[in-house]
Amino acid sequence: MIGAIQRLGNRSVGIVEELGRMTVFVAGVARTLAMPPYRLRRIVDEVYDVGALSLAIICLSGLTVGAVLGLQGYYNLARFGADGSLGAVVGLVLVRELGPVLTALLVTGRAGSAMAAEIASMVTTEQLDGLRMMSVDPIDYVVSPKALAMGIAMPLLNALFIVFAFVGGYLVGVSYLGLDGGQYWTSLEEAITVADDIAGSLLKSLVFGALIAVIATYRGTTSEPTASGVSAATTGTVVTGSVVILVFDYVITALWGV
Amino acid sequence: MEQREEAAETFRIALDGVSLRRGHREVFRDLSCGFRAGEISVILGGSGAGKSTLLRVIGGLTRPDSGAVRVAGRDITRLSERDMFTVRDGIGMLFQGGALLDSLTIFDNVALPLREHTELSEREIHAAVARRLTAVGLPETEGLFPRQLSGGMNRRAALARAVVNDPEIVLCDEPFSGLDPLNVRRIESLLMDLNRRLGLTLLVTSHHLASSLRMADRIVFLRRGGALVGTPEALLRSADPEVVAFLSAESEAGSR
Numbered sequence: 429m430i431g432a433i434q435r436l437g438n439r440s441v442g443i444v445e446e447l448g449r450m451t452v453f454v455a456g457v458a459r460t461l462a463m464p465p466y467r468l469r470r471i472v473d474e475v476y477d478v479g480a481l482s483l484a485i486i487c488l489s490g491l492t493v494g495a496v497l498g499l500q501g502y503y504n505l506a507r508f509g510a511d512g513s514l515g516a517v518v519g520l521v522l523v524r525e526l527g528p529v530l531t532a533l534l535v536t537g538r539a540g541s542a543m544a545a546e547i548a549s550m551v552t553t554e555q556l557d558g559l560r561m562m563s564v565d566p567i568d569y570v571v572s573p574k575a576l577a578m579g580i581a582m583p584l585l586n587a588l589f590i591v592f593a594f595v596g597g598y599l600v601g602v603s604y605l606g607l608d609g610g611q612y613w614t615s616l617e618e619a620i621t622v623a624d625d626i627a628g629s630l631l632k633s634l635v636f637g638a639l640i641a642v643i644a645t646y647r648g649t650t651s652e653p654t655a656s657g658v659s660a661a662t663t664g665t666v667v668t669g670s671v672v673i674l675v676f677d678y679v680i681t682a683l684w685g686v
Numbered sequence: 687m688e689q690r691e692e693a694a695e696t697f698r699i700a701l702d703g704v705s706l707r708r709g710h711r712e713v714f715r716d717l718s719c720g721f722r723a724g725e726i727s728v729i730l731g732g733s734g735a736g737k738s739t740l741l742r743v744i745g746g747l748t749r750p751d752s753g754a755v756r757v758a759g760r761d762i763t764r765l766s767e768r769d770m771f772t773v774r775d776g777i778g779m780l781f782q783g784g785a786l787l788d789s790l791t792i793f794d795n796v797a798l799p800l801r802e803h804t805e806l807s808e809r810e811i812h813a814a815v816a817r818r819l820t821a822v823g824l825p826e827t828e829g830l831f832p833r834q835l836s837g838g839m840n841r842r843a844a845l846a847r848a849v850v851n852d853p854e855i856v857l858c859d860e861p862f863s864g865l866d867p868l869n870v871r872r873i874e875s876l877l878m879d880l881n882r883r884l885g886l887t888l889l890v891t892s893h894h895l896a897s898s899l900r901m902a903d904r905i906v907f908l909r910r911g912g913a914l915v916g917t918p919e920a921l922l923r924s925a926d927p928e929v930v931a932f933l934s935a936e937s938e939a940g941s942r
Binding site: 437445550553554555557559560561562565654 | 745770779788796802805844
């Protein structure tokens with residue numbers, strides 16, 4: 429009994445310590461982003477890695493998700509004679525919920541895991557220690573540009589995902605099932621408000637981007653310097669990132685009704 | 687060979703009662719030794735004796751559990767990571783695997799310390815990098831990435847990076863490992879030249895006994911129970927069982 433309590437206590441202390449280390453890490457990232465040198469070249473390179481290299485998967489997934497929503501929405505709305513509202517349903521579901529969440533999950537799987545693996549392999553090959561020995565802060569040189577790039581790319585990828593999903597919904601609802609194209613776009617436009625829906629979507633994607641950036645870079649920098657350490661950092665980023673995104677999605681929706 | 691020779695103040699780098707455990711393994715127990723300014727000290731010892739860890743402790747990358755590590759008079763065990771940067775400005779380190787950044791070319795890797803810490807123009811940086819790469823025998827590799835070079839070439843490029851900003855102290859972890867005899871002599875000459883010309887304090891870990899004996903002003907032999915320090919001649923005369931076993935194993939390996 430006492431042993432179980434001790435284990436529980438040790439576990440709790442371990443969690444608090446980990447949260448403390450993560451807070452110090454995040455503070456370090458924020459400090460280096462706020463202070464010079466501003467590594468613009470590295471940030472642009474990282475935005476390319478996170479954003480441009482994710483374009484194909486984001487566009488294709490957006491198109492597919494929009495098409496599925498078009499099909500599901502049409503069949504269910506048609507039962508109530510409301511198939512003319514397909515554009516509104518597709519728009520609201522995508523902008524408020526599916527766009528930011530699915531984009532974040534896809535980016536976690538593609539760019540977040542790659543980010544964690546790259547930093548972890550730099551730990552394994554002593555590249556981060558090499559930077560420290562040159563009096564170059566690895567947080568400043570490696571981590572912060574990656575984290576900022578994730579924050580920049582995520583809202584853009586989210587917007588792209590949503591636009592392609594609109595097109596997917598249009599192709600199924602209008603081109604395939606024969607709904608009126610003007611009605612599709614009009615109902616979509618009338619249903620979405622910039623101040624509420626678009627801003628909420630942007631807020632969610634920014635929060636998700638920051639979360640993925642922190643989780644991926646923290647997992648990478650704190651990984652064991654072994655092959656299994658790289659693997660654990662990558663898997664941990666995808667699993668933790670996905671769960672945290674879903675939890676925060678609920679929290680943001682519950683708090684701000686977004 | 688002696689365990690401790692002189693007062694810690696005479697050393698550029700001094701370890702005093704350093705203990706370090708890694709899990710259940712005791713790497714150092716009450717280790718005390720010193721390295722004089724302007725000398726080449728070669729750190730010898732069997733596998734797992736803690737040679738690389740000793741360099742990491744001196745570089746402030748690994749903190750000992752207890753004891754003091756003084757570099758240029760400052761106890762670095764009490765310094766924050768930020769304060770360590772000021773100490774490391776005077777230290778260059780060659781890691782065993784090179785530790786070059788994968789994403790940068792060889793030129794950009796070697797130029798990195800100059801770009802980060804000096805006001806030199808790109809033209810001056812280019813000249814300094816070219817000079818160092820030529821010195822390590824890699825004059826045509828500026829545009830290549832580390833993955834396009836062999837392990838030995840990477841280590842030579844890493845050595846060029848370690849010395850490009852003329853540090854006062856250079857820590858070299860196994861600089862001869864995996865090199866052919868020609869390049870062993872080349873690196874050996876380069877290190878000795880830097881030491882003589884610029885008065886660098888050089889700490890070199892090595893398994894390469896012949897090079898160690900040629901280069902070293904002082905040998906630090908790591909063994910269970912502490913370090914033995916002395917000249918190369920004293921090492922060869924030592925009656926310490928661990929030293930004798932090490933030397934005989936090395937000479938057998940060398941004669942094969």
